[in-house]
Amino acid sequence: MHFTAPSATPPAAAGGEPAGGRRPAPGGPATPTHCPYCALQCGMGLAPAEGEPGGLAVVERPEFPVNRGALCGKGRTAPALLARGVRLTGPLVRSPVSGELEPADWRTALDRVARGLTGVGESYGADACAVFGGGGLTNEKAYALGKFARVVLGTSQIDYNGRFCMSSAAAAHQKAFGLDRGLPFPLEDVSRTGCVILVGSNLAETMPPALRHLTELREAGGTLIVVDPRRTRTAEAADLHLAPRPGTDLALALGLLHLVVAQGLTDDEFVAERTVGWPAARAAAMAHWPELVERITGVPVPQLREAVRLFTAPRDAMVLTARGPEQQSKGTDTVGAWINLCLATGRAGRPLSGYGCLTGQGNGQGGREHGQKADQLPGYRRLTDPAAREHVARVWGVPPQSLPGPGRSAYELLDALGGELRALLLMGSNPVVSAPRAAHVEERLRSLDFLAVADVVLSETARLADVVLPVTQWAEESGTTTSLEGRVLLRRQAVEPPDGVRSDLYVLHELAARLGVEKGFPTDPEEVFEELRRASAGGPADYSGITYRRLAEEQGVFWPCPDVGADGDAGADGSGRPEQSERPEQGEPAVGAAHTRHPGTPRLFLDRFAHPDGRARFAAVSHRPAAEETDAEYPVVLTTGRVVAQYQSGAQTRRVAELNAAAPGPFVELHPRLAERIGAVEGEPLVVVSRRGRAVAPARITGAVRPDTVFMPFHWPGGGRANSLTNPALDPTSRMPEFKTCAVRVERAAQADAGPGPVS
Ligand SMILES: Nc1nc2c(c(=O)[nH]1)N[C@H]1C(S)=C(S)[C@@H](COP(=O)(O)OP(=O)(O)OC[C@H]3O[C@@H](n4cnc5c(=O)[nH]c(N)nc54)[C@H](O)[C@@H]3O)O[C@H]1N2
Ligand SMILES: Nc1nc2c(c(=O)[nH]1)N[C@H]1C(S)=C(S)[C@@H](COP(=O)(O)OP(=O)(O)OC[C@H]3O[C@@H](n4cnc5c(=O)[nH]c(N)nc54)[C@H](O)[C@@H]3O)O[C@H]1N2
Ligand code: SF4
Numbered sequence: 001m002h003f004t005a006p007s008a009t010p011p012a013a014a015g016g017e018p019a020g021g022r023r024p025a026p027g028g029p030a031t032p033t034h035c036p037y038c039a040l041q042c043g044m045g046l047a048p049a050e051g052e053p054g055g056l057a058v059v060e061r062p063e064f065p066v067n068r069g070a071l072c073g074k075g076r077t078a079p080a081l082l083a084r085g086v087r088l089t090g091p092l093v094r095s096p097v098s099g100e101l102e103p104a105d106w107r108t109a110l111d112r113v114a115r116g117l118t119g120v121g122e123s124y125g126a127d128a129c130a131v132f133g134g135g136g137l138t139n140e141k142a143y144a145l146g147k148f149a150r151v152v153l154g155t156s157q158i159d160y161n162g163r164f165c166m167s168s169a170a171a172a173h174q175k176a177f178g179l180d181r182g183l184p185f186p187l188e189d190v191s192r193t194g195c196v197i198l199v200g201s202n203l204a205e206t207m208p209p210a211l212r213h214l215t216e217l218r219e220a221g222g223t224l225i226v227v228d229p230r231r232t233r234t235a236e237a238a239d240l241h242l243a244p245r246p247g248t249d250l251a252l253a254l255g256l257l258h259l260v261v262a263q264g265l266t267d268d269e270f271v272a273e274r275t276v277g278w279p280a281a282r283a284a285a286m287a288h289w290p291e292l293v294e295r296i297t298g299v300p301v302p303q304l305r306e307a308v309r310l311f312t313a314p315r316d317a318m319v320l321t322a323r324g325p326e327q328q329s330k331g332t333d334t335v336g337a338w339i340n341l342c343l344a345t346g347r348a349g350r351p352l353s354g355y356g357c358l359t360g361q362g363n364g365q366g367g368r369e370h371g372q373k374a375d376q377l378p379g380y381r382r383l384t385d386p387a388a389r390e391h392v393a394r395v396w397g398v399p400p401q402s403l404p405g406p407g408r409s410a411y412e413l414l415d416a417l418g419g420e421l422r423a424l425l426l427m428g429s430n431p432v433v434s435a436p437r438a439a440h441v442e443e444r445l446r447s448l449d450f451l452a453v454a455d456v457v458l459s460e461t462a463r464l465a466d467v468v469l470p471v472t473q474w475a476e477e478s479g480t481t482t483s484l485e486g487r488v489l490l491r492r493q494a495v496e497p498p499d500g501v502r503s504d505l506y507v508l509h510e511l512a513a514r515l516g517v518e519k520g521f522p523t524d525p526e527e528v529f530e531e532l533r534r535a536s537a538g539g540p541a542d543y544s545g546i547t548y549r550r551l552a553e554e555q556g557v558f559w560p561c562p563d564v565g566a567d568g569d570a571g572a573d574g575s576g577r578p579e580q581s582e583r584p585e586q587g588e589p590a591v592g593a594a595h596t597r598h599p600g601t602p603r604l605f606l607d608r609f610a611h612p613d614g615r616a617r618f619a620a621v622s623h624r625p626a627a628e629e630t631d632a633e634y635p636v637v638l639t640t641g642r643v644v645a646q647y648q649s650g651a652q653t654r655r656v657a658e659l660n661a662a663a664p665g666p667f668v669e670l671h672p673r674l675a676e677r678i679g680a681v682e683g684e685p686l687v688v689v690s691r692r693g694r695a696v697a698p699a700r701i702t703g704a705v706r707p708d709t710v711f712m713p714f715h716w717p718g719g720g721r722a723n724s725l726t727n728p729a730l731d732p733t734s735r736m737p738e739f740k741t742c743a744v745r746v747e748r749a750a751q752a753d754a755g756p757g758p759v760s
C-alpha cells in the first residue's frame, strides 16, 4: 500500500501551479488532482515515486472539503492501472485475414476508423453512424464528442451511459425545479441538517468517504433514515431502515405524504408562496393510505409513521436518492414523489433543506451538461430550443439548421445497432457488461458494419471492435470534471503517458481532420474548455466565469458561474457580458478591490426555483407496478447494484490485484428462508433465470436481504453477468432502463441443469 501519511501532503491546493498540468520529477512535490472513479471526485495528490505502480504514489489532500483526505480502496489503488501490461499501449485493428485484433500504428488505425465511418455515412446516410459516450469522460471530452457527432458526422444518434445512471433524477429535477444539478447544496450541508432520508443509496460502499457526513449528522443529533430492500452497510448506520420490495418506492413516498397531510404537517405558507400543483399532488397522495402502502411495499405502517415523525420533527430535512428508486421504469415519477414530500413540508428551497440526487460517475454531472446526451447542447441547453441552437451554432461556426435534432436514448440506440445504425464510435463505456439485456446488446454490437472503441483497457466491448484506440488516463492528461455537488474541478496531468497512447481529444481531432473538418477540435484540454465556456455562457449550466487558472487556485467552483468580467478578460461571448437567462442567481458576485469574480453558486433555489415564475412544481403521480411482476414461473424479484471494491463494468477495477482479491467474482445474495426453500448452500452455484437469459453465481446467504428478493452485483462479464437477466423496460420520460427490478427464478445449479433448457 502506497497510501502515505498526511505529512506527505502537498501545499494546500498548490495555488499558482501552471494550470494545464506539469510533469514532476521523481521525489518532487505531489500534483493535486482528483480520483478517476466516482462522482464524489475525492481530492488526492499524486507524487512521483520510483517502484510504485504507474510511477506514482497517492497522497492525501486533507484540505479538499468533500473527502478531507479520505479515499476508498479504488482511489488508493488507481495508479495501478497506469502500468504497462494492464492497459493498452498501442492501437489494434482487426485483420481481414485472421479476423483477430492485431497491433497497428496510429495512422493506420485512424484511417481505418475514418473509412469505416464515411463508408457507412455514404451508403446509409449520416444518421446510420452512432456515437456512444460516458459519464467518466471529462467535460472537455464530452463537449468535443457531442460537437464531433453533430458537426463532423452530422448525426443525431448520440447518447451515453449516463442515461443508465441519473437520467430519472435529472428529469424529475427539471420538472420540479426547472434546473437539474445533482445536489443543489454542498455535501457538507448534509451533516448540518436535522434528518436525511437516503433512498436506494448504498453510500457506505459506493462513496465511502461521504459516510463521514452522515456520521457527523447523527453525532450532532440529526437522524438518518435509509430506504433499501437490503440491510446494507449504509442501512446499518441508520436510525430507521425501511426495506420496501424493489420497485415500490413510489408508493412508499406517496404513503409518507399521505401521513404528512393526515397529521396536518404540511407547510401551507411555503406551498402557497413557492409551489404550483399542490391540489392534484395532494389528491394523488390521499389515494395511498398507509395500509395500502404497507401491502404494496411490505413496510409496516408503524415504520411509515416513525419515518414521518423523524422527518418532520426538525426544522431542516433532506431527501437524497440514488440508483435504487431511479433505475426503475417509473423512476422519474418516483423521484417526483420524493420531491413532493420535501415541497409539502417546506423542506426545500432554503438552507440545509431540500432534495438531492447522488450522481454516480466521475463526471456524471458535467457529462450530462455539455452535449453527449441525445437531446442536449452544451451548457445544459435543449437541442430543440431555437435560441439554444442559434447560440451554440454560432460558437461552432456552423448554420443552426445544420445541427441535427434529438436522437435515440442509450438503450434504444444500442438496440438499433445493426439495423438502422450501421457504425458506432464508442468512448468511455463497456455496454457488453453494463447494458440491460446484455446478451442482446452484445449481439447487436457484433452485427455492426463497423465498430470503433476508444478505451484505456481492452474491455469486453473493445474486444468486439474493428479498431481499438488506446487513450490516456486521468493522471496522464488534464481536464475538468463536475462532481455530484455541481462543483467544477481540475484534474491535472502528473505523468507522461506511454509512447503508443494518445488522448481522446487527439482521436477526435485526427478523425475530424480526416472527415474534412480541419478546425475546431483542439487537442489541448484548456483550449477546449475555453470554447466550452463560450458555448455554455447564458445557458442553465453556465461555466463562462470558470477558468483553469481559477480552478487551480480554488477548491472547485460551483455552477452556474457566469462571466462577470473576471481577471480582466472579455465576456465569454466576446461581448464583455454573458447573455441573460432565466436561471436564478443565488451567488453574490464578490466585490474585490481590483476586479469582480462571480463566486459560483454553492446553493441553488434559496430565493426562487428556476421555473420562469420562480415556483417549484409538484408532480401529480400515482403508484404503478414494475414493468415485470413476479408470477408462478418467475417468483422472485432480482435487484442489482454494486460492491465497494469493484467499479461499474469492472473493466478497470478487475485489473487491479488488490481490488480483485477483495471482490473476486459475482454472487447471488439471498435470504435464509429462500435458500432453504430451494436447497441453496452457501458458496455453491445458483442459476438465476429471467425472460432475457440466465446467470450462474455462488450463493451468499444472508438475512440482510428481503426473503422475496435476490441481489446481484453487475461488475462481471461471462456466466455470472447480472445484465444477462435485467429488463430493458424504459421510463417513459427519462428512458432509464429498469435495472433495479425484474422477475426471476432461482435454482441450484445441479437441479437447473436437469430442468428445461436455457431461455434466450
Ligand atoms: N464501489 C463502487 N462505487 C461506485 C460505483 C461502482 O460501480 N462501484 N459506481 C458509481 C456510480 S456510476 C453510481 S451510479 C453510484 C451508484 O450508487 P448507489 O445508488 O449507492 O449504488 P447501487 O448499489 O446501484 O444501488 C444502491 C442501493 O439500491 C438498493 N436498491 C435496489 N433496488 C431498490 C429499490 O427498488 N428501491 C430502493 N429504495 N433501493 C433499491 C440496492 O440494494 C443498493 O443497496 O455509485 C458510484 N460509486
Ligand atoms: N444491472 C445493472 N446494470 C447497470 C447498473 C446497475 O445498477 N445495475 N448501473 C448503470 C450505471 S449507473 C452506470 S453509470 C453504467 C456504467 O457502465 P459502463 O458505461 O460500462 O461504465 P464503466 O465500466 O465505467 O465503463 C467505462 C469504460 O470506459 C473506459 N474509460 C475510462 N476512462 C476513459 C476515458 O477517459 N476515455 C475513454 N475513451 N475511455 C475511458 C473504462 O476503461 C471502461 O472500459 O452501468 C449501468 N449498468
Ligand atoms: S469514493 Fe469515489 S472518488 Fe472517492 S476515492 Fe472512492 S472511487 Fe474515488
Ligand SMILES: [Mo]
Pocket: 164, 165, 166, 360, 361
Ligand atoms: Mo452510474
